[in-house]
Amino acid sequence: MGRSLNLLVTLDSNYLKPLRVMLFSLFFNNPNERFDIYLMHSRIKPDELSDLEQFISQQGHRLIVIKVGEADFQAAPVVKHYTKEMYYRLLAFKYLPATLERILYLDPDILVINSVKGLYDLDLSEWMFAAAYHDRLMVKELNKVRFLEYELEEYYNSGVLLMNLNRQRSLIDEQEIYNFVEKNKSRLILPDQDILNSLYAKEIRKLDEIEFNYDTRFYKYFRFLSKGKINMDYVMRHTVILHFCGKKKPWHKNYSGEFHGLYKHYEKLAFEDSVPVNVLE
Amino acid sequence: MGRSLNLLVTLDSNYLKPLRVMLFSLFFNNPNERFDIYLMHSRIKPDELSDLEQFISQQGHRLIVIKVGEADFQAAPVVKHYTKEMYYRLLAFKYLPATLERILYLDPDILVINSVKGLYDLDLSEWMFAAAYHDRLMVKELNKVRFLEYELEEYYNSGVLLMNLNRQRSLIDEQEIYNFVEKNKSRLILPDQDILNSLYAKEIRKLDEIEFNYDTRFYKYFRFLSKGKINMDYVMRHTVILHFCGKKKPWHKNYSGEFHGLYKHYEKLAFEDSVPVNVLE
Numbered sequence A, B: 001m002g003r004s005l006n007l008l009v010t011l012d013s014n015y016l017k018p019l020r021v022m023l024f025s026l027f028f029n030n031p032n033e034r035f036d037i038y039l040m041h042s043r044i045k046p047d048e049l050s051d052l053e054q055f056i057s058q059q060g061h062r063l064i065v066i067k068v069g070e071a072d073f074q075a076a077p078v079v080k081h082y083t084k085e086m087y088y089r090l091l092a093f094k095y096l097p098a099t100l101e102r103i104l105y106l107d108p109d110i111l112v113i114n115s116v117k118g119l120y121d122l123d124l125s126e127w128m129f130a131a132a133y134h135d136r137l138m139v140k141e142l143n144k145v146r147f148l149e150y151e152l153e154e155y156y157n158s159g160v161l162l163m164n165l166n167r168q169r170s171l172i173d174e175q176e177i178y179n180f181v182e183k184n185k186s187r188l189i190l191p192d193q194d195i196l197n198s199l200y201a202k203e204i205r206k207l208d209e210i211e212f213n214y215d216t217r218f219y220k221y222f223r224f225l226s227k228g229k230i231n232m233d234y235v236m237r238h239t240v241i242l243h244f245c246g247k248k249k250p251w252h253k254n255y256s257g258e259f260h261g262l263y264k265h266y267e268k269l270a271f272e273d274s275v276p277v278n279v280l281e
Helices: A013-028 A048-057 A084-092 A136-146 A165-171 A173-185 A191-203 A218-226 A232-238 A260-271 B012-026 B044-059 B082-092 B137-146 B165-171 B174-187 B191-203 B214-225 B233-239 B260-273
Strands: A004-010 A033-042 A063-067 A101-108 A110-114 A128-135 A156-162 A204-207 A242-243 B002-012 B034-041 B063-068 B102-106 B110-112 B129-133 B154-162 B205-209 B241-243
Touching: A004 A084, A004 A191, A013 A033, A013 A048, A013 A110, A013 A260, A033 A048, A048 A063, A048 B205, A063 A204, A084 A101, A084 A165, A084 A173, A084 A191, A101 B205, A110 A260, A110 B233, A128 A191, A156 A165, A156 A191, A156 A204, A156 A242, A173 A191, A173 B129, A232 B260, A260 B233, A260 B260, B002 B082, B012 B034, B012 B044, B012 B110, B034 B044, B034 B082, B044 B063, B044 B082, B082 B102, B082 B154, B082 B165, B082 B191, B110 B260, B154 B165, B154 B191, B154 B241, B174 B191, B191 B205
Parallel strands: A004 A033, A004 A101, A033 A063, A128 A204, B002 B034, B002 B102, B034 B063, B129 B205
Antiparallel strands: A101 A156, A110 A242, A128 A156, B102 B154, B110 B241, B129 B154
């Protein structure tokens, strides 16, 4: 048995169900990989964790739980309704084993529908992160207005983040993050994403969003802009990560969208007593 | 190893690709079943057949090819642009092994997304067929107008047909079918379906269309009529057979619909060199 791929997730109990769907899709479409899933959390209950552990190990993978305690993130300022969990993905390097060199962070509102190997193995020697730049003009303009004092050339989505942990260990200054948040409190909309873009934009290797962070709200927009090339066939063959961005989620009752059926089918598969995907060895 | 389930398909080369997608979805969502796939055809090429055979046997199932020759169906009248293949599913009992007692016919424009066991094992002792009655008022009225001389109480879709072969052997009269077609030539729209409904309506056990022959064009209609109960979650958990009825097919370029992503994902899985689904024994 060869290497394991490291995956980072940070969430609370509300996202455990989508997390399982995301993980199932990841395992199913990467049948020859073994994953070590690092879960950073502060208030998921023991029985919920043991359910998750059982699911992950049944599928042939490993769960490593990192419980964040009261003493952690004491100096971190809190913004609006966001909790301190917003810092987890950016400061995870402090809590992960020192031997880890890279890890892939994924939001739970994701389906992984093809192999993540190409993404995981990207050269990051000169970057702390790899992330996808969401290229909607509107978003771009909006953010330019919001951060006048920062020169934002691009706006990266923080839902898919490949991390160079060694480089983070030597370059990320926790206090700098807190100072930035303190200073911009009133303007932060998506705090972790705003931090990433404001402080580390030059440390981000750009990912193709169609391949690695496909915003499911924009199916028709992508297809139109590409003159029909990026149609459903293309997406199913080339897109690795479908990201259900925005407030409407595919597990909500009145959701609708091109990927609704696919999501709910994976949800069903993830929660039935199914044959584990990894059966070769 | 226990019994095999018998499946009947009748098609030409144009439908080989959708057939493989349909079969993959069937195998994938019925991992504990073995299938004997009876393919009745007249002009599929040997290399196409051997591709299909390889796919099916790789997945742990069996293909039995029934080649229809020049001498067969000589007495059968031809209608409009329809070929004699329109008779295959109704007269398959003549060509299938005499030992077979039941078989499930499926159109190739189908995804099977849950277990077919419940359907396959339905009691058919007093019926020749089980089929779903498509309950759209419009269709009903249309057909009433078309067949004034026949009393059609219901209109069954012939795309999913469970067959009691013994009862067919004793009750179906080939010549009666040909006479009916000859007499109604000008009025037949979907010939095999019209025959089924006109000659054998009383021999059909009614299937729930939501469960066993879900017309994907009517997602919003079904959801509305059921006051939201038959939503995407319900469909993914309860529907066994998604039927992509109508002229627009999910493998066409400009198709759109709620199940497009799901279909194209299965299509990709069916054509990649994937791990066979059936790995338990």
